Amino acid sequence: MTDWGAVLLVAIKGFLALGAIMTIIAYMTLMERKVLAFIQVRKGPNRVGPWGLLQPLADGIKLLFKEEISVSGADRILYLMAPVIVTVCALLPFAVVPFGKGIVGGKFLGVPLDQWALGQGVLADINTGVLFIFAISSLGVYGVVLAGWASNSKYPLLGANRAAAQMISYELALGLSVVGVLLLSGTLSLVGIVEDQDRIWKWNCFRQPLGFLLFLIAGSAEICRTPFDFIECENELVAGYQTEYSSMKFGLFYLAEYGHLLLLSTLVTTFFLGGWQGPVLPPIVWFSGKVFAMLFFFMWVRGTYPRLRYDLLMQLGWKVILPAALFNIMITALVLTLIY
């Protein structure tokens, strides 16, 4: 028999998490603008609310009320589906990212908390969490390709082409750079990976420095951030696959972009920085602090480096990152076999 109380609790937990993620994504846009402004010795948005704090709200309202414009020759269904696919694929992986320790066992409102990860600081403790994340984020490429194709316009097509090539190339390197971590912790569950890093010197950024570096590079290429932001390389491609989208459809792409950034930061935290593990402070503080630091790092990088050339990007992916990731796996496996 289905326990409806548990279903309700799961739904509430999911909604709370989704709300938190959406709010954080909205405020990441403000944070990015502020960080970039400070790096460029400017002040950044400060007109809407104190310190510009209501700016994301104003932006959201503006996006909602913008006029819907679409191309006449667009493939209507695919055109509308693309932003949805991209957004869903950007938000879904958060379900398996552990954000806190949580209480295991016990009862809440008469519902036992040992089922469906209810008592844990994660929405779904899947024992193949890493696989799940890579599967879902790979599906996101479909959204990009469909957006480019269905727009019936040349810049989106070129942008989607590039985006697909880039994402597929770096997916491989991204996956391989995590394998070292998986070898060390011996599990595909993100909860397990975090529990494995229970001392600071056991954080994977110290045990897997090369893997950490490769994951950072391949990760920022995978989510198409500067210096790898070829999909919307404005001086060549206008805005890449998003060119023909307006209003909230564009807003969804924008949301997905920052969703990807947040996801990457949480993944770096989970895989390499010990997730919610840390002394003294409560787990959720450690987790959000690390994620915040990673977000800042990616914005800092964006404020520093110019965009790479496209062929160099491909060269970097296939000739440097990929072999280095394989090398990292081999060394890790060797050391593990020799020691244990």
Next chain:
Amino acid sequence: MGERAARRHQERMSMIGPLIKGLALTIRYLFAPPVTEEYPEERWEPFPRYRGRHQLLRHEDGRIKCVACMLCATVCPARCIRIEGAVNEQGEQYPATYEIDLGRCIFCGFCVEACPKEAILMTTHYELAALDRRSMILDKEALLRPPAEEEQGERTRVPGSLVRISKRGPRWMGMKREKQAGTAA
């Protein structure tokens, strides 16, 4: 590894240092104070020799210094000065009309240099935006009025906002600002 490949490899490896240097540079600028001046609230006070809106001068007894010799109108490369001369009861020439079209003026200051009577000068008043071209043409009365402090930005001021006149001057010029009183004396 061939010689060329080795050199290329070395070049790539030598990029790692500069990449870190770049990050260090941007983090330094992150903590630098912003150079932004929030314009309607903060104002830049121009240098004393800044060439802004013109002003016609009077003698101490109130007569206009200008004798309508047309030198300024002649030298003006933008042809923005229009003068109609007249003769008063004492037999002195004076400008009956004196108009400068600020929409055409290029603020070169030739009129000031050409003037034999030092009757025209350029003030540091720089808030010259107008809503139509007609009101950019300043007549004699407007030119005779010295730009008052409160006139600065009367069109652009946000109602009720505090006006702070910035004393810093533009930082991008990299110059030490001279005291206005010191140079005027």
